[in-house]
Amino acid sequence: MAMMGGVELCPAETNQASAGGEAPLTKIPIGPTVKYGVIGLGARGREVLKDLALLPNAPVTAICDNYAPSLRRAGNSDAPKAERFDDYQQLLASKEVQAVVIATPTPVHREMALAALKAGKHVYCEAPLANSIEDAKAIAAAARDAIKVIFQPGLQERSHPQRRFLLPFIRAGAIGETVMARAQSHRNNSWVSASSNPEHEKALNWRLRQQTSTGLMGEAGIHQIDAVSWFLKARPAAITGFGSLLRWKDGRDVDDTVQGIFEYPDGIRLIYDATLCNSFDKDYEMYYGTQSAVMVRDAKAWLFKEVGAEQLGWEVYARKDVFYTETGIALVANATKQAAIGTAATEGNATPFTPLYYALEAFTANVGKLDQTVNNIVAMFGDDAQSMKDGLKDFKPDAPAANWRDGLDATVLAIAANDAVVGRKKIIVEKELFDL
Amino acid sequence: MKNLPLLRLKPGTPALSAVLAALLFSLAAAGPAAAPTRYNAQVPGTSVKIDGTSTTHDWEMEGKMIGGYIEFDSGVKLDAAQTTLPGLNHGRVPARVHSLIPVTSMHAKVEHLPEVMDHLMQEALKADRFSYIEYNLTEMTFKGPHEPGQPFVFDTTGNLAIAGVTNKVSFPASIAVLEGGLIKVSAAVPLKMTAFKVDPPAPNIGLGLMRCGDGVKIIIDWTLKGRSPGH
Numbered sequence: 162m163a164m165m166g167g168v169e170l171c172p173a174e175t176n177q178a179s180a181g182g183e184a185p186l187t188k189i190p191i192g193p194t195v196k197y198g199v200i201g202l203g204a205r206g207r208e209v210l211k212d213l214a215l216l217p218n219a220p221v222t223a224i225c226d227n228y229a230p231s232l233r234r235a236g237n238s239d240a241p242k243a244e245r246f247d248d249y250q251q252l253l254a255s256k257e258v259q260a261v262v263i264a265t266p267t268p269v270h271r272e273m274a275l276a277a278l279k280a281g282k283h284v285y286c287e288a289p290l291a292n293s294i295e296d297a298k299a300i301a302a303a304a305r306d307a308i309k310v311i312f313q314p315g316l317q318e319r320s321h322p323q324r325r326f327l328l329p330f331i332r333a334g335a336i337g338e339t340v341m342a343r344a345q346s347h348r349n350n351s352w353v354s355a356s357s358n359p360e361h362e363k364a365l366n367w368r369l370r371q372q373t374s375t376g377l378m379g380e381a382g383i384h385q386i387d388a389v390s391w392f393l394k395a396r397p398a399a400i401t402g403f404g405s406l407l408r409w410k411d412g413r414d415v416d417d418t419v420q421g422i423f424e425y426p427d428g429i430r431l432i433y434d435a436t437l438c439n440s441f442d443k444d445y446e447m448y449y450g451t452q453s454a455v456m457v458r459d460a461k462a463w464l465f466k467e468v469g470a471e472q473l474g475w476e477v478y479a480r481k482d483v484f485y486t487e488t489g490i491a492l493v494a495n496a497t498k499q500a501a502i503g504t505a506a507t508e509g510n511a512t513p514f515t516p517l518y519y520a521l522e523a524f525t526a527n528v529g530k531l532d533q534t535v536n537n538i539v540a541m542f543g544d545d546a547q548s549m550k551d552g553l554k555d556f557k558p559d560a561p562a563a564n565w566r567d568g569l570d571a572t573v574l575a576i577a578a579n580d581a582v583v584g585r586k587k588i589i590v591e592k593e594l595f596d597l
Numbered sequence: 598m599k600n601l602p603l604l605r606l607k608p609g610t611p612a613l614s615a616v617l618a619a620l621l622f623s624l625a626a627a628g629p630a631a632a633p634t635r636y637n638a639q640v641p642g643t644s645v646k647i648d649g650t651s652t653t654h655d656w657e658m659e660g661k662m663i664g665g666y667i668e669f670d671s672g673v674k675l676d677a678a679q680t681t682l683p684g685l686n687h688g689r690v691p692a693r694v695h696s697l698i699p700v701t702s703m704h705a706k707v708e709h710l711p712e713v714m715d716h717l718m719q720e721a722l723k724a725d726r727f728s729y730i731e732y733n734l735t736e737m738t739f740k741g742p743h744e745p746g747q748p749f750v751f752d753t754t755g756n757l758a759i760a761g762v763t764n765k766v767s768f769p770a771s772i773a774v775l776e777g778g779l780i781k782v783s784a785a786v787p788l789k790m791t792a793f794k795v796d797p798p799a800p801n802i803g804l805g806l807m808r809c810g811d812g813v814k815i816i817i818d819w820t821l822k823g824r825s826p827g828h
Contacts, residue, residue, distance in 0.1 A: 541664030555661055
């Protein structure tokens with residue numbers, strides 16, 4: 162083995178010098194309060210409510226689900242002060258809602274996102290945006306044209322401090338010339354949601370049917386496929402898919418095990434696999450370069466240098482870390498602190514919140530800033546279209562987050578990858594698919 | 598009648614009603630008073646910067662929004678081709694200026710964590726209570742002669758309100774006449790934060806305590822569009 166050990170690449174959450182000379186990261190301070198409405202109160206919707214509850218400036222003023230028990234449970238446990246709606250249109254009509262999170266099944270994203278944008282609400286829409294390219298483009302076009310609101314697709318890794326820390330590191334060529342990437346998502350989980358109401362159970366399990374789901378590639382793989390495309394700053398030109406239903410033969414018609422080969426420019430390929438049949442090694446991504454490889458998993462990353470690789474300078478101060486038979490030098494941003502308290506490099510977490518939390522934190526900050534800007538324009542120049550266009554021309558969100566373009570690109574790739582899996586074939590990803 | 602010397606009538610003067618009638622007649626004969634020329638703030642072409650120092654590095658905040666207007670009496674004509682400025686009153690420009698800068702429109706120009714500086718600045722300026730930096734002109738003096746093609750130059754005095762404290766400030770300003778009925782006002786205003794009871798921020802970020810210097814400079818380029826009289 163040519164590996165020399167793992168060098169942990171980790172951002173400093175607060176007031177810590179980070180590896181590689183990067184500026185320290187600090188949490189975004191409290192900004193303007195943004196009142197939330199959450200639509201869809203299944204498992205994901207409740208995760209949204211829990212993470213919003215951690216933000217001091219993101220009160221949930223309204224919740225919505227068309228299934229009464231879900232609405233009642235979320236209202237009683239996660240958002241007791243929120244007004245309850247069983248119709249999302251009524252929630253959108255509420256003046257107490259500035260921003261909505263759409264955490265409903267993918268097939269209904271389009272109608273809800275378009276209605277929310279039309280109502281002037283800021284929108285955080287879970288990924289993938291849609292199950293069809295036509296729907297994804299309709300959402301993206303509406304988001305692009307709605308200049309007074311923030312639209313953020315649920316590509317949560319784009320806001321994660323660890324990923325933001327790694328991005329310039331990899332793009333700057335710290336691993337040498339990139340030669341390939343690999344990613345996986347392994348679960349031992351049927352993907353089935355149970356309900357005492359058979360009709361509701363059928364609705365809950367929309368992910369198990371091809372008619373309503375983009376399968377593992379779309380519903381699980383989209384985040385990792387997007388991350389690789391983002392890091393490589395490229396789109397694949399072709400995708401070859403494989404899929405099998407090997408274990409969960411319960412009437413579903415989506416595969417429980419899929420593989421895909423994504424062909425990026427310059428001969429670089431991503432090999433991706435996802436399964437619901439085995440959880441070994443769970444989720445991670447690997448980026449392989451001529452000088453070293455980087456592994457990203459959970460909220461951490463490690464650098465594995467090749468023998469003879471160039472010295473980067475800062476790694477000489479690294480602590481040792483062990484991966485299987487490899488022992489090497491591990492660099493940790495807060496190494497001194499960790500050493501003092503006796504934690505191993507593989508323990509602890511410099512970014513202790515969920516990726517969803519960071520995405521919602523960024524969304525809240527950006528919504529607050531845009532609302533302030535819009536209010537200033539209205540107060541001083543009026544609400545006419547030209548003043549708004551002029552005033553928002555240079556608006557830039559502070560907090561890093563995916564935008565409608567990222568959401569469209571990722572959704573197109575997820576749909577294309579699923580098409581390749583379902584068809585057991587290679588498909589060409591035409592550039593026109595991304596046009597808007 | 599001690600307090601009204603101008604209305605004191607001497608014996609033999611015409612009745613007050615006759616004086617007023619004569620006055621009204623003369624005003625009517627002169628025709629309606631000419632409307633002032635008003636320039637309203639525009640979004641494009643406007644910028645406002647705050648330059649500051651600190652114990653670690655200089656810092657800068659930038660915004661793109663200044664609201665308000667400038668109004669000149671009808672005799673004042675900004676003609677870039679002329680060496681003089683007509684319509685002055687003993688060298689002073691009969692003008693009214695009201696400008697507003699939303700505190701929340703100012704953003705830090707730094708690569709990392711601009712939102713931290715934004716937050717600190719908004720806190721220091723008490724933006725939750727005083728949303729605007731506000732200026733009202735009290736005196737404007739033309740500094741002639743004007744060099745044709747160049748901006749007109751003035752000395753100005755006015756009241757500047759920051760964070761709820763109003764101070765009289767004086768600074769030179771220039772007005773460039775642009776195409777399309779536009780004018781651009783440029784000025785640089787040095788200030789001390791403590792004069793407005795603003796504590797220079799001292800954030801504990803990065804590798805330690807950073808303390809901002811008291812002195813700052815506000816630099817504005819303010820574009821306004823003229824409105825024809827009667828419109």
